[in-house]
Amino acid sequence: MKKSSSAPKILYLVYQKMSLSNVLPETVRRRGRTTKVFFVFLTLFFFTFFSLLFSRFAIQGTDLGFLPANPVTRIKSPDSSFNKALRVVEEEEEKEENGGGGRSRRVASSVREFVGYETVSVLMPAWEVLVIVSPEAPTLLKASVGGDGGGRIYCLFSNNRTSEARFAGVLPFTDRTAFKCEMPMSTRRRQPFFQPVLIENPAVVSSSVQESPAKKAELIRFNHLVYESLSTANDVVLFVKGVNNRQGINWPPDQFRCVFDLETSGKKHTVKTAVTSSVQEVFRCPHPDLTAFGPSTTNPNIKVSLEIVTEKRAVPSVAYYFTTSPATTRMIANQEPKKLLCACTMVYNVAKYLREWVTYYSKIGVERFILYDNDSDDNLTEVVNDLNRDGFNVTTLLWLWPKTQEAGFSHNAVFSNDTCRWMMYLDVDEFVFAPSWIDAPQPSHRMLRSLFFHKSPSSAVVGQVSFRCNDFGPSDQENHPSEGVTQGYTCHRWVAQQRHKSIVLLDAVDDSLVNVVHHFGLKKGYRWKHLGVESAVVNHYKYQAWSEFKAKFRRRVSAYVVDWTESVNPKSKDRTPGLGFEPIEPKGWSKMFCDIRDHRLKSLTKKWFATGNGTKSKMVWQT
Ligand SMILES: *[C@@H]1O[C@H](CO)[C@@H](O)[C@H](O)[C@H]1NC(C)=O
């Protein structure tokens, strides 16, 4: 722990920033012993934080600011000049604006002709390159990638190597299509890395592509990037990597400005606004005065970035500015009341667990589910569509940004504020359960809310409720139990874990949106309530049958926890005891982590959700 000398200072800063009285649960404040544990936890937390900071991905800032997006390039035309190709497209676009109805004709006629729409690319972990295409292109590109179009497309890299571009989805907040290409081995050898160009046929690369100025722009790095932006009624929230993690402290807001840029017919308009909050990856600033941008204030091409004032440069950005949030607009249009309780979670390949989780929580009071999907490839869309057809309310948002669980939850707190009052943050292998429900013949929508709508003895309003977790072991299961996790796993470890999960009142969330994954910092005047295991507990089906566990732990989601395969932090409490750094099944896995038999939730869900009887008995979520 070489870096521990700076720990006290950092802790002090964090304590200042997070206003400790809000952040510590009551139970911790009362007991000194637990406080120590919490301190150890914080220290570990920051050690992990530093390990990450100095990890191999640390890079220096670039001077690029807004990278010039890849301009349109003409692939199969004989044009030798890139500018000429560009002019052709501009003329076509003008025709479209004037004549209307030109769009479909152009798309139809261009499918084979153009591939190189405006793109901007980000180097992601594991040599993946995320290529984001401008909003004009999606129909065209999807047609050419999906079945009927039949065509494949490729990334052409600076050293003339190509790799196939895989359709990753449409980014929900900018409506831009995203592709992923693997960076070829030989391209990795030479720095700096440049932006690839999307092409249709690797065998025919015209000189206009070769001369594309995009290839002279450096690839953006995922760890120094403005990756999302959201508008509220009062301000704009930016999500930025690589600024506030440098020393593990938050730079004061006056070090930054939000920069709004619009390029129209060759003229560039820029408006800047002051940053009012700078915490973790979240920055807030007032809306810009758009009169400088001319009459069209709904232009989808207003880029937004964060300027570092002293360095006189902006962080590279793939984010765009919209005046209002789409959710707000829809709400106002439909006059929808807010849902009382929603649930948010980050997912990757959890489709097979989803129906059980959604069914259970829907019946005990969750009205809406928001899934931040990290590029799942297990038919998530089909499963979600089925659930919605059956009357559940499940929304998925593509969320590809690496190591952004905290920021994702901050994002969700703002994004869902128009539709939800309370938000539950937990994973699809976690089931809140209250012993007082055991005798209920049926589940009820009032069950979960009874846990946070308590009359409070003090005058402060409860703004957040947290539960402790029981970590369940494989319980002798060798495979995924077909009747579901609540039926299959019945044995957990001795101690209820320090780890907790929370339900938070979105009105109470501190404006900085600060959170440490499992809970948020609260505004003054709101209380954080910690429930004991006798009131409610989270059944966390953490150590599942080996086949499941292996897949689950391959990917880490938090920004502040190292990968389990890295031997950096062997003592982390997040690490699985008895497990090495390799995904090899430990001997006797199926019997591990089994100290206490706990059939309570199994019996309860059987009573509530089993259909049929005898050998024909099935859980409602079973297919
Ligand atoms: C890529 O190929 C073009 C011709 O197709 C050539 O002019 C250019 O020098 C090549 N670039 C590299 C880095 O090999």
Ligand SMILES: *[C@@H]1O[C@H](CO)[C@@H](O)[C@H](O)[C@H]1NC(C)=O
């Ligand atoms: C997804 O669905 C397709 C067809 O519906 C099926 O062939 C495939 O096995 C499914 N994939 C997974 C991972 O379940």
Ligand SMILES: *[C@@H]1O[C@H](CO)[C@@H](O)[C@H](O)[C@H]1NC(C)=O
């Ligand atoms: C889900 O809830 C949202 C927010 O209240 C609402 O706008 C939407 O129409 C609902 N969707 C379904 C399928 O019920």
Ligand SMILES: *[C@@H]1O[C@H](CO)[C@@H](O)[C@H](O)[C@H]1NC(C)=O
């Ligand atoms: C998403 O998955 C990638 C691995 O493909 C991982 O590096 C990243 O941390 C994940 N991000 C989140 C937010 O889960």
Ligand SMILES: *[C@@H]1O[C@H](CO)[C@@H](O)[C@H](O)[C@H]1NC(C)=O
């Ligand atoms: C939600 O909206 C309320 C009312 O506008 C506001 O006070 C609160 O700070 C918002 N919460 C979040 C997380 O944006």
Ligand SMILES: *[C@@H]1O[C@H](CO)[C@@H](O)[C@H](O)[C@H]1NC(C)=O
């Ligand atoms: C099983 O269900 C059948 C009809 O669905 C019923 O007649 C029978 O009594 C049930 N048996 C038990 C043991 O509940």
